[in-house]
Amino acid sequence: MIVTAKIEKLENGKLVLKPDVDISRFLAQKRPRRVEVRLDDGRTISADQRRKIFAIIRDISLWSGQEPEELRLYLEWDFCSRCLREWFSLSNCDMTTAREFITYLIQFCFHWGVPTKDSLLTQTDDIGKYLYLCLENRRCAICNQPAEVHHVDRVGMGRDREAIVHVGLNAIALCRRHHEEAHRREKALFADYHIYGIELDRHLCKVLSLNQKPKGEVERGE
Ligand SMILES: [Zn+2]
Ligand SMILES: [Zn+2]
Secondary structure: OOOOEEEEEEEOOEEEEEEOOOOHHHHHHHOOOOOOOOOOOOOEOOHHHHHHHHHHHHHHHHHHOOOHHHHHHHHHHHHHHHHOOOOOOOOOOEHHHHHHHHHHHHHHHHHHOOOOOOOHHHOOOOHHHHHHHHHHOOEOOOOOOEOEEEEOOOOOOOOOOOOOOOOOOEEEEEOHHHHHHHHHHHHHHHHHHOOOOEEOOHHHHHHOOOOOOOOOOOOOOO
């Protein structure tokens, strides 16, 4: 069950909420012990966020042949059902929801190989998540072409690339052309596009087939 509520007060670290609908029956029957609270930052979707959403949906529509309006409703529904969130409206949802929906749309384009008019770098509203998705889907962070992994912390300078532990190193996905450019003028290139290397986690190392631990090391849990 998903409900919205008004924050009554925060006292000694305890949050008192007043649900907008009566949930007493649900509480009596199901006796839930825990809740998830998503805090609305109070700021509503910006015109810029709305423009980005419509631009990406237009690209998906041209690719799939579906009517943009119909497609938007389907994508919103899919987004809500995946994140188990209540239905929202693009006219008055909060900024966080809009930001997450844009990230969802970018992920959709990468997953299905949707060709977009502009690089999704210009559409993202969450650069950190975008750079992560670029690595996960091997797409150039600048132009979205198929990419290679560029290590921002240089690997291979005297160290054995095969044996190195990649988790925790900073990397970015770049196509061949932009990768070569990064080796010539990394700082300037990153500044031009406002991009940077992000920390590789275990999931990224796995999907990118990067060595996660030195050969012969014993697994010690997490
Ligand atoms: Zn590129
Ligand atoms: Zn490189």
